[in-house]
Amino acid sequence: MKKGLLWLSLVLIIVSCDNFSRDEYEALQKENQALKEQVEELQNTPTNLLALGHELIANNRNDSAKVVLNKLIKKFPSSPEASEAEGIVNKIEKAEKEAREKAEKESKEKAEKEAQKRALGFKILKESTNITFDNNTANIKSISMGKRWVSDAYDDSWHYQDAEKDEIFVLTKLSITSKDKDPKLPPIGVYSYSNGKLVKLSEMSYRFSRWAGYGEYLGNYADYGNDFAHTSTISFSNAAAIKKSYQNEVIFVVMKKTGCLERHASILSNPPVGYVSNGSDMASNLTVDDFDSQYQVVKIFNKNKL
Numbered sequence: 001m002k003k004g005l006l007w008l009s010l011v012l013i014i015v016s017c018d019n020f021s022r023d024e025y026e027a028l029q030k031e032n033q034a035l036k037e038q039v040e041e042l043q044n045t046p047t048n049l050l051a052l053g054h055e056l057i058a059n060n061r062n063d064s065a066k067v068v069l070n071k072l073i074k075k076f077p078s079s080p081e082a083s084e085a086e087g088i089v090n091k092i093e094k095a096e097k098e099a100r101e102k103a104e105k106e107s108k109e110k111a112e113k114e115a116q117k118r119a120l121g122f123k124i125l126k127e128s129t130n131i132t133f134d135n136n137t138a139n140i141k142s143i144s145m146g147k148r149w150v151s152d153a154y155d156d157s158w159h160y161q162d163a164e165k166d167e168i169f170v171l172t173k174l175s176i177t178s179k180d181k182d183p184k185l186p187p188i189g190v191y192s193y194s195n196g197k198l199v200k201l202s203e204m205s206y207r208f209s210r211w212a213g214y215g216e217y218l219g220n221y222a223d224y225g226n227d228f229a230h231t232s233t234i235s236f237s238n239a240a241a242i243k244k245s246y247q248n249e250v251i252f253v254v255m256k257k258t259g260c261l262e263r264h265a266s267i268l269s270n271p272p273v274g275y276v277s278n279g280s281d282m283a284s285n286l287t288v289d290d291f292d293s294q295y296q297v298v299k300i301f302n303k304n305k306l
Contacts, residue, residue, distance in 0.1 A: 046072055046081035053085060062092050121196060122252075122288055123306050125297045133186045133257040136178040141235075143172045143253060143299045151207035151237035152271060154217050161239075168247055169239045172204065172298070176236065181229040184259030185275050188298065189282035190240045193250035193306065198286040201251075202240040206261060206275040209235035219272030226273070228263075251301040256282055257294060 049072040056065035069085040076082050117124050129140035149169050152159040163169050170190050176183070185206060191198035208226050216223035224230035242251075260281040265273045286295060300306075 044071075044075070046076045046079040049075075050081040050085060053088065057088070057092075062096070066092060117288055121306075122193065122198070124288065125291055125300075127297050127299055129298065131186070131255050131257065131296045131298070133255070134183065134259045136176060136180065136183050136259065138186055138255065139175045139177070140298055141173040141175065143170070145169065145247060145301070146171050149207075149237070149239040151209060152211060152217060153209065154211040154214050157214070163241055166244055167241045168244050169241055170202075170204070170251070170253060172238045172253070173209065174236055174238065175233050177233040178228055179232065182263060183228055185236075185261040186258065187256050187260050187277065187281035188238060188240070189254050189256070190242055191252040191254055191286060192246055193252065196287075198252055198254070200282055200284050200286075201242045201246060203277075203282055204238040204240040207237050207239075208271065208274075209237045211271065217271050219267065219270070249302060250305045252297060253299040253301075254282070254286065255296050255298050257296055 049068055053065045053069040053072070056062070056068060066089055069089050072079075072085045073082045073089070131138045131140075145168050147163050147168060149161045149163075149171060150158050151161075172188065176185060188204040189200050190202045190204070191200050193199075210225075211217040212223045212225055213221070215221045216226075226234055228234065261275040261277050263273060264276045283290065291297065
């Protein structure tokens, strides 16, 4: 502030003096600039430069910090601050080198993965029976094709549904583990492989594997073993019907890694609760790129025909 007032006063004096020559004015300008540089130079002490370097680093301005710290090292090479500055600069440059090497490695790995993906297509995908979705876990215990879907067992009894004569079921036994009290469950789709893409044939329906008893199945009593509000893990029996003509084709069973099916209660149904979807949750067609993050292959039937 004082320097600004000094400069303003100087200008006013120059303007007000009729006999003040241009040469004198320029000389005063040079003298003022020299004084300004001298003041700045006096402020560039090792302590101040080191403090400025730390401040720039704290504000994620490492490039500017290196300029200041290198100035300190060059100007005051024998000072304790210069020794500390050298250590800081070396640390910054080491971190920058590691970051560059990591970025180069990741870029190379990504390029190699993309090249492999284009060369192998769906052959590159790996099956998994343990899948994480929305911080929950699905564990596939078995998966097969068959004519009968068995579910909702209790005591020594169970319920079943047979596929129509021109159809067959794709069947899964799985458990869902969740810390949430009311998680949405992941949809599972059945796809055929055709012309370099997957085409959806059907989506699986969820049913509970077992009930504590017949009264619980009817809804006369609460079954806390089938309620995430009371238990962490529940077992399910799932099925999707497809045409028998696909039985010997390449079939993908795919899980979406996002919960979509919601718990629904109906006193007019047996059992009184189940998991339903408000619409189609799985894409009609999938490419190999969709499996980078959104989807996971559970099973590939007739994989040798890919």
